[in-house]
Amino acid sequence: xxxxxxxxxxxxxxxxxxxxxxxxxxxxxxxxxxxxxxxxxxxxxxxxxxxxxxxxxxxxxxxxxxxxxxxxxxxxxxxxxxxxxxxxxxxxxxxxxxxxxxxxxxxxxxxxxxxxxxxxxxxxxxxxxxxxxxxxxxxxxxxxxxxxxxxxxxxxxxxxxxxxxxxxxxxxxxxxxxxxxxxxxxxxxxxxxxxxxxxxxxxxxxxxxxxxxxxxxxxxxxxxxxxxxxxxxxxxxxxxxxxxxxxxxxxxxxxxxxxxxxxxxxxxxxxxxxxxxxxxxxxxxxxxxxxxxxxxxxxxxxxxxxxxxxxxxxxxxxxxxxxxxxxxxxxxxxxxxxxxxxxxxxxxxxxxxxxxxxxxxxxxxxxxxxxxxxxxxxxx
Amino acid sequence: xxxxxxxxxxxxxxxxxxxxxxxxxxxxxxxxxxxxxxxxxxxxxxxxxxxxxxxxxxxxxxxxxxxxxxxxxxxxxxxxxxxxxxxxxxxxxxxxxxxxxxxxxxxxxxxxxxxxxxxxxxxxxxxxxxxxxxxxxxxxxxxxxxxxxxxxxxxxxxxxxxxxxxxxxxxxxxxxxxxxxxxxxxxxxxxxxxxxxxxxxxxxxxxxxxxxxxxxxxxxxxxxxxxxxxxxxxxxxxxxxxxxxxxxxxxxxxxxxxxxxxxxxxxxxxxxxxxxxxxxxxxxxxxxxxxxxxxxxxxxxxxxxxxxxxxxxxxxxxxxxxxxxxxxxxxxxxxxxxxxxxxxxxxxxxxxxxxxxxxxxxxxxxxxxxxxxxxxxxxxxxxxxxxxxxxxxxxxxxxxxxxxxxxxxxxxxxxxxxxxxxxxxxxxxxxxxxxxxxxxxxxxxxxxxxxxxxxxxxxxxxxxxxxxxxxxxxxxxxxxxxxxxxxxxxxxxxxxxxxxxxxxxxxxxxxxxxxxxxxxxxxxxxxxxxxxxxxxxxxxxxxxxxxxxxxxxxxxxxxxxxxxxxxxxxxxxxxxxxxxxxxxxxxxxxxxxxxxxx
Numbered sequence: 001x002x003x004x005x006x007x008x009x010x011x012x013x014x015x016x017x018x019x020x021x022x023x024x025x026x027x028x029x030x031x032x033x034x035x036x037x038x039x040x041x042x043x044x045x046x047x048x049x050x051x052x053x054x055x056x057x058x059x060x061x062x063x064x065x066x067x068x069x070x071x072x073x074x075x076x077x078x079x080x081x082x083x084x085x086x087x088x089x090x091x092x093x094x095x096x097x098x099x100x101x102x103x104x105x106x107x108x109x110x111x112x113x114x115x116x117x118x119x120x121x122x123x124x125x126x127x128x129x130x131x132x133x134x135x136x137x138x139x140x141x142x143x144x145x146x147x148x149x150x151x152x153x154x155x156x157x158x159x160x161x162x163x164x165x166x167x168x169x170x171x172x173x174x175x176x177x178x179x180x181x182x183x184x185x186x187x188x189x190x191x192x193x194x195x196x197x198x199x200x201x202x203x204x205x206x207x208x209x210x211x212x213x214x215x216x217x218x219x220x221x222x223x224x225x226x227x228x229x230x231x232x233x234x235x236x237x238x239x240x241x242x243x244x245x246x247x248x249x250x251x252x253x254x255x256x257x258x259x260x261x262x263x264x265x266x267x268x269x270x271x272x273x274x275x276x277x278x279x280x281x282x283x284x285x286x287x288x289x290x291x292x293x294x295x296x297x298x299x300x301x302x303x304x305x306x307x308x309x310x311x312x313x314x315x316x317x318x319x320x321x322x323x324x325x326x327x328x329x330x331x332x333x334x335x336x337x338x339x340x341x342x343x344x345x346x347x348x349x350x351x352x353x354x355x356x357x358x359x360x361x362x363x364x365x366x367x368x369x370x371x372x373x374x375x376x377x378x379x380x
Numbered sequence: 381x382x383x384x385x386x387x388x389x390x391x392x393x394x395x396x397x398x399x400x401x402x403x404x405x406x407x408x409x410x411x412x413x414x415x416x417x418x419x420x421x422x423x424x425x426x427x428x429x430x431x432x433x434x435x436x437x438x439x440x441x442x443x444x445x446x447x448x449x450x451x452x453x454x455x456x457x458x459x460x461x462x463x464x465x466x467x468x469x470x471x472x473x474x475x476x477x478x479x480x481x482x483x484x485x486x487x488x489x490x491x492x493x494x495x496x497x498x499x500x501x502x503x504x505x506x507x508x509x510x511x512x513x514x515x516x517x518x519x520x521x522x523x524x525x526x527x528x529x530x531x532x533x534x535x536x537x538x539x540x541x542x543x544x545x546x547x548x549x550x551x552x553x554x555x556x557x558x559x560x561x562x563x564x565x566x567x568x569x570x571x572x573x574x575x576x577x578x579x580x581x582x583x584x585x586x587x588x589x590x591x592x593x594x595x596x597x598x599x600x601x602x603x604x605x606x607x608x609x610x611x612x613x614x615x616x617x618x619x620x621x622x623x624x625x626x627x628x629x630x631x632x633x634x635x636x637x638x639x640x641x642x643x644x645x646x647x648x649x650x651x652x653x654x655x656x657x658x659x660x661x662x663x664x665x666x667x668x669x670x671x672x673x674x675x676x677x678x679x680x681x682x683x684x685x686x687x688x689x690x691x692x693x694x695x696x697x698x699x700x701x702x703x704x705x706x707x708x709x710x711x712x713x714x715x716x717x718x719x720x721x722x723x724x725x726x727x728x729x730x731x732x733x734x735x736x737x738x739x740x741x742x743x744x745x746x747x748x749x750x751x752x753x754x755x756x757x758x759x760x761x762x763x764x765x766x767x768x769x770x771x772x773x774x775x776x777x778x779x780x781x782x783x784x785x786x787x788x789x790x791x792x793x794x795x796x797x798x799x800x801x802x803x804x805x806x807x808x809x810x811x812x813x814x815x816x817x818x819x820x821x822x823x824x825x826x827x828x829x830x831x832x833x834x835x836x837x838x839x840x841x842x843x844x845x846x847x848x849x850x851x852x853x854x855x856x857x858x859x860x861x862x863x864x865x866x867x868x869x870x871x872x873x874x875x876x877x878x879x880x881x882x883x884x885x886x887x888x889x890x891x892x893x894x895x896x897x898x899x900x901x902x903x904x905x906x907x908x909x910x911x912x913x914x915x916x917x918x919x920x921x922x923x924x925x926x927x928x929x930x931x932x933x934x935x936x937x938x939x940x941x942x943x944x945x946x947x948x949x950x951x952x953x954x955x956x957x958x959x960x961x962x963x964x965x966x967x968x969x970x971x972x973x974x975x976x977x978x
Contacts, residue, residue, distance in 0.1 A: 018936060198932040222927035229928060247932050263936050277936040284940060309940060318950075319943050326934055352904060371904050372930040376946055377953060 014064035014095060015280070016262040019049070019084070020273030021070040022291050025107075029141050029207035030169070030200060034275040034289045035071040041291050045273075046080050048298040052272050053091040055303060060270045060280065064095040065259035072128075074108035078116055085120040099258045101126055107143040109152035114159035125156060125164035126196070126257075132186040133179060136172050153190040163255060165194030170228045171220040172200050177231055184235055193255035197232050198247050199225050226370060233366060245327045246369055264323045266316070274304070283310050322376040330355070330363035336379050349378050384633050385560050386454045386591065388471055390495035391481035392848060396511040400481060400543040400552075401439075401457060407549050408441035408453075410622050438577075438589055438635055440619040445557050446550075452619075453556060454635035456576065456591075463724030465498070465852075466671050470576040470651045472498055473667055474591030474635060477505035477560030479552065480531075484510050484518035484540075488526040489848035490789040493821075496531055505560045508538035509552060514545050530815035563593075565632030571595030572661040573630070573638070573654040575605070578645040580700035584615075586642035587624070590654060591635050593665060598629035602657040603640055606664040607649050611657050612640035645702045671703055673721025674782070674853065675728055675748045675832055676765035678709045678875070679735075680717035682742040682966045683955055687716040693739035694718060697731070704731055709766070711875040713957045714744060714969065719766055722748075725832055744969050747878050750828045753780040753856055767877040770863040773914060779861040781881075782828040784851040789821050794843040798822055801838060805830035806881065827881070828853060864918075866892055866972070867910040868900075871960035876972055885911070889919035892972045897921040899968035904929075907962055 023042060024035040066088065076084070101124040102117055109127075117125075131137050134146045144152070156164055166187045170180050187195065202208045202219045211217035220228070233243045241249035242256075245264065250256040262269050268280040275289040285308035288294055297304040311319070317335055324331030337345060349355060354368035354375055368375055391397040405411070441453040458471040472478065478499045482492055499506055508531070510523050524535035539555055541548030577589035597603065601614045616639040618626040630636045642648060650671070653664035681690045698704055704727075709719035722728040728748060735741045751765045755778035764770060786807070790798055795812075799822065802810065807824035814820055831851065839847045864885045866876040880888055889911025896909045904926050911919035934942060956963040 201932050222929075226928040229930075246930055246934070260935060263939065264934075269936065271936055275937065277939075279936070286937065286940075315943060315947075318946060319939060322942065322946060323934070323939065326930075354904070370928045370930055371926060374904065374926070374929050377949055 013262075013267050014062055015060040015268040015270060016065040016067065016259045017060070017063045017088070017092060018067045018069060018259070018269060018271040018273075018276055019073075019088070020271065020276040021045075021068060021073040021076060022274045023070065023075050024072045025075055026141065026143055027207075029211075030202065032203040032206050033071065036291055038291075039075060041295070042076065042080055044295045045291055046083060048295040048304075049084070049272055050087050050091075051298040051301075052304060053087060056270055056272075057091060060092075060268060062093045062095055063098060063270075065099045065262065066094065066101070067259040068100075068102045069126075070103055072105045072108065073102050074104045074113065078113075081116065081120065099124055101257070101259060103128060105143065106149040106152035109155060111155050111159065114155055114161065118159060118161070123161075123163060124257075125161050126167060126194070127153070127156065127164060127192075128167045129153075129187065130167060130169045131172070132183045133175075136175065139172055139174075140169065157190060163193050165196060165257070166190070166192045167196040167198070169198050169200050170232065171225060173218050173220075175220075177227060180228060181231065181235060184232065188239055193251045194257060195236060195241060195249040196247055197236075197249065199228065229370060230366065233369075243328060243366075243369075246372055261327075264327055266320060266323075282316060283308060285309075318376065321379060322372075325355070325362070325364050325368065325375050326372050328363065330358075330361045333357070333360045333362060336362050339380070342380075345380065352378065354378070383449065383451045383557070384454065384563055385451060385477070385556050386456065386475045386563055386633075386635055387477045387479060387556055387560055388456045388458050388475045388499075389479045389481055390458060390468075390472075390499060391511075392483070392486070392489040392491040392495075395481050395483040395486065395489075395492075396543045397457075397481055400479070400509070400511060400541070400549075401455060403543050403546050403549045404441055404453075404455060404553070405439060405622070406546075407553065408443060410439070410441070438620045440621055440625075440635070443553055443557065446554060449557070451557050453553070454620075456635060463722075463726045465494075466669070466723075467577070467650055468495075469498055469502075469667065470574065472502045472504065473651075473665075474574055474576050475502070475504055476563055477507065477556065479556075480506050480508045480533075481511050482508060482523055482527070484512045484520055484523055485515050487519070487523050487819075488530045488789070488815075490787055490821075490850040491848060493530070493787070493789065494850040496533075506533060507552075507555050507559055508533055508535075509548075510538055510540050511543055513540050514542040514547070526816050526819075530819075563633035565593050567594070567596050567632045569594035569632070570659045570661040571597050571601075571603070571654065571656045572665055573597060574665050575648055575650055575652045575654060577650065578642075578648045578702065580645050584639050586639075586645050586648060588638045588640070588642065588648055588654070589620075589635075590630075590638060592630045592632050594632050594661065595656070595659075596629050596631045597638060597654070597656070603638065603654050604657045604660065605648060606653045606655055606661070607668060607670075608647075608652070610647065612642055614638055614640045644699045646698065648702070650702070671723060673703070673705055673723060674750060674828065675722045675724055676719065676751065677722070677728060677748045678711065678714075678717050678719050678746040678766070679706075679732070680711065680714040680744045680746075680875070682744055684715035686741070690718070690735075690741055690743070693735055693741050697735060697739065701731070703727065709768075711768075713873050713875045713959055713964070715957075721765070725836075744875075744966060745973060746875055747973055748832045749879060750782050750832060752861060752879055754778070755780070764879070767863055767879050768874060770877075770879060773863075779859055780856040781859045781861065783825050783854050783857050784828050784831060785854050786824045786826050786831065786849060786851045787821060788824070788839065788847055788849050789819065790843050790847045792818050792820050794847060795820050795822065797842045798839065798847060801835075801842060802826060805835060806883075825854065827857075827859065829881070862913045864889055865912050866896070867908075867912055868896070868962045868964065869908055869960045870910075871962075873959050873964070875969060882913075885913055886918050893919045893921040895971040895974070896964075896968050897923055899971045900962065900964055902926050903962065905961070 022035045023039055100122045102122050103126045105128050129149055130140055130142055202212050236249045241251055243249050244256050271278045274287055274291050274294040277286040285305050287304045288306040294304045320335050321331050354371055355362045355364050389397045437457045439455050443451045443453050456471045456474055458468045508527050527533050527538055528535045539551050572594045573590040573592045575588055575590050579587050581587055599614050602611050603614055604611045616626050617630045618624050619636040651668040655661040681687055703723050705721040706718045710716050749765050751763050753763050754771050754776050755761050756775050757777050802824040805826055807826040809825045811823045812820055839849055860882040861879055862882050862885055864878050864880050866873045893909045893911055902923055906925045907923040909921050910917050956965050
């Protein structure tokens with residue numbers, strides 16, 4: 001893992017802007033992100049969103065990333081997409097080199113849609129492929145088939161999107177390591193600059209969670225999960241990808257998701273839309289999740305904020321620690337050990353082989369990535 | 381002067397002692413009915429919940445007999461458990477008679493017998509009372525037969541009553557004044573008053589309960605407890621009328637209290653004789669002995685920073701429990717704590733429960749131990765109640781443990797299971813006695829250590845509640861003892877070491893290893909849990925390491941949630957003990973130290 005000097009923390013890095021599109025044509029049984037399938041609420045959502053933009057105007061200065069996520073942003077019709085981008089540009093200022101990402105469902109991708117996105121300035125796509133196997137796609141209740149996916153990705157290539165990521169899920173029931181490698185190989189034939197590979201996580205509140213509880217679904221074992229994880233890291237590494245975060249790989253550091261990196265490095269970000277989180281000046285706040293409440297509140301002219309927290313220095317440190325340890329940049333030694341001397345502690349932690357030390361930073365090893373949820377507990 | 385009668389009610393647990401006491405008190409109109417509550421003498425929550433009396437309470441009941449004579453009846457309530465048999469014996473020594481209460485459906489049980497023997501030792505008049513005659517399952521004739529055959533008493537002398545319904549209460553009171561003799565004693569002789577209880581009051585100091593045998597005591601007297609070198613000036617004397625009712629004096633024959641600026645209950649000894657400094661009694665009343673603890677355990681606060689608070693709680697608790705002894709103890713795994721000595725397992729449970737409830741402590745207790753004797757190669761003998769002080773095995777010539785004589789009374793159909801239980805617990809020398817058809821009294825000599833370990837619960841469960849049990853400590857016998865250590869990744873967990881009979885060691889080790897395996901959270905490395913005697917491993921279990929422990933997604937909306945989880949885990953970690961490189965949560969100690977065998 002190569003830590004990049006470029007992304008070492010710098011003061012005054014521009015903020016990121018996130019827009020949550022809480023709509024999906026169908027709900028995927030594993031997903032616990034907030035979205036609704038009532039697409040008729042789209043108009044109301046947009047006008048509420050415009051009001052929310054108004055509330056923040058200059059609060060975050062100039063942005064250098066814009067991320068339209070969801071939900072499924074590509075279910076937005078062209079008119080709405082156009083007004084959304086117009087308004088974003090009218091209300092906020094962006095640097096010239098702003099990374100503008102849109103999450104896309106292969107089923108929604110058409111040459112026309114791609115042309116529109118391009119014309120709106122979108123320069124990065126994050127494509128929710130999830131699998132290159134028809135059986136798995138059915139199990140995951142995805143709208144797209146293998147054939148449709150391949151076609152969509154060809155269109156992406158043809159439309160001249162050179163910077164795009166493919167999202168995949170490993171560990172659905174029945175998947176073998178061989179099958180997973182075949183999926184990865186297939187993905188690479190479309191020349192993505194970014195790969196997100198998530199282990200299928202079965203959340204209690206989802207339909208999969210219910211199936212698991214009833215015994216109708218089996219998640220993969222820890223041992224299998226470990227095997228998938230290490231195989232993925234090795235395979236993508238051999239194919240020129242940097243494993244820069246637990247589930248994220250970039251074909252060279254310049255293709256990391258600049259927007260997502262802000263979350264992991266406490267760079268300010270503004271989240272607009274139902275359920276979106278924002279962070280600035282040590283304070284984090286988040287909107288109500290319900291589209292209806294969100295719209296109602298903004299209609300009345302009030303803020304749609306549901307909760308907030310002001311982080312203490314110790315909480316900020318703990319977040320820096322665990323977020324840093326999820327990335328190949330790790331965490332500065334003085335964040336990990338705020339009090340000197342730490343030699344003995346450091347020695348003991350190094351003995352676990354979960355981290356190594358480079359340039360006064362603690363860098364997680366692959367084994368450290370695998371234990372990232374408990375790794376922070378080893379520190380004071 | 382009114383005539384006095386001093387009596388106790390003795391009964392097997394649950395035979396209705398507290399209810400009968402309630403009725404006697406109501407009959408005497410000491411409280412009006414609105415203020416009355418059940419089990420009025422059992423003032424502690426634990427007593428009410430468990431249905432047992434822990435502290436003796438006395439009450440003075442005015443009574444006018446059918447013939448019109450006026451009496452003062454002193455009811456001296458006694459603790460209802462074998463752990464407190466010495467207190468019981470001192471209460472009995474203060475009486476001239478007892479009501480021997482027997483449940484009409486349960487009949488004579490082990491403690492009925494034990495109580496009867498105790499009353500006979502004190503030459504008391506015994507009035508058998510068959511209680512709960514209102515129950516559909518009451519078998520009055522059967523119980524009368526048992527009274528004749530098992531107790532050797534005249535069944536015709538027995539009274540019938542339903543304390544619950546208040547039936548037969550007056551007949552009992554009449555029998556008390558007719559059959560129990562008035563106390564003897566000479567007010568002209570030097571003061572001799574027997575202490576049968578002492579209670580601490582935060583305003584007044586120790587309130588000593590006593591029976592005056594000879595002489596008179598009054599405020600202003602300088603008294604002297606004869607087993608100690610101390611003297612106190614009497615501030616107040618009086619009688620118990622549910623509250624303290626001051627009196628001018630206490631004279632020979634009376635039961636009452638003395639308040640004399642005595643700081644703690646430990647400054648008095650139950651069974652001691654109080655006399656006057658100026659005109660002392662030539663000798664103390666008979667039967668005084670110092671009670672010695674027989675069960676030992678170390679108490680630790682669950683959070684080690686609560687040590688100071690535990691120290692203060694123990695100090696306060698001790699004000700009212702002279703039987704508890706304690707001293708500082710420390711464990712590498714559990715930190716600072718106290719080694720405590722108890723009268724028995726029930727006493728231990730009561731202390732633990734009261735510290736937890738009344739003093740708001742969260743505690744871990746190590747496995748209760750008895751006092752073992754070790755004959756060493758240098759010719760000396762040492763007693764050890766704490767595994768930490770187990771002698772170097774190469775220096776041990778001989779090991780001994782205390783034995784009890786257990787007496788168990790069961791319906792015949794349970795003889796098989798009870799015999800098996802007793803033999804599993806290394807019982808020897810059994811004798812059987814068939815006092816009445818269908819019932820068997822089984823006597824076994826057993827190591828005390830085996831009884832300390834959930835014996836009573838087991839007995840109750842295998843006999844579906846019909847088995848009753850009583851015991852006395854008899855002697856020390858030679859025994860093959862070892863020290864069992866529990867190791868986590870090769871490091872000894874000192875708080876889990878126990879001294880145990882060699883034949884028991886493996887079973888115990890397997891149980892502890894399995895319980896720890898279930899309670900210690902997995903870590904990123906393998907954890908081996910072993911039971912060992914010296915260098916020899918006799919049990920082992922393993923906790924497999926985490927293979928993977930990482931959440932796939934962590935974006936804007938996940939960060940707070942994840943941090944909160946970490947904060948919680950970090951907090952939990954601070955409450956864990958670290959042995960070697962393994963973190964052991966307190967729940968694992970609690971599980972491993974549980975005495976039941978399930």
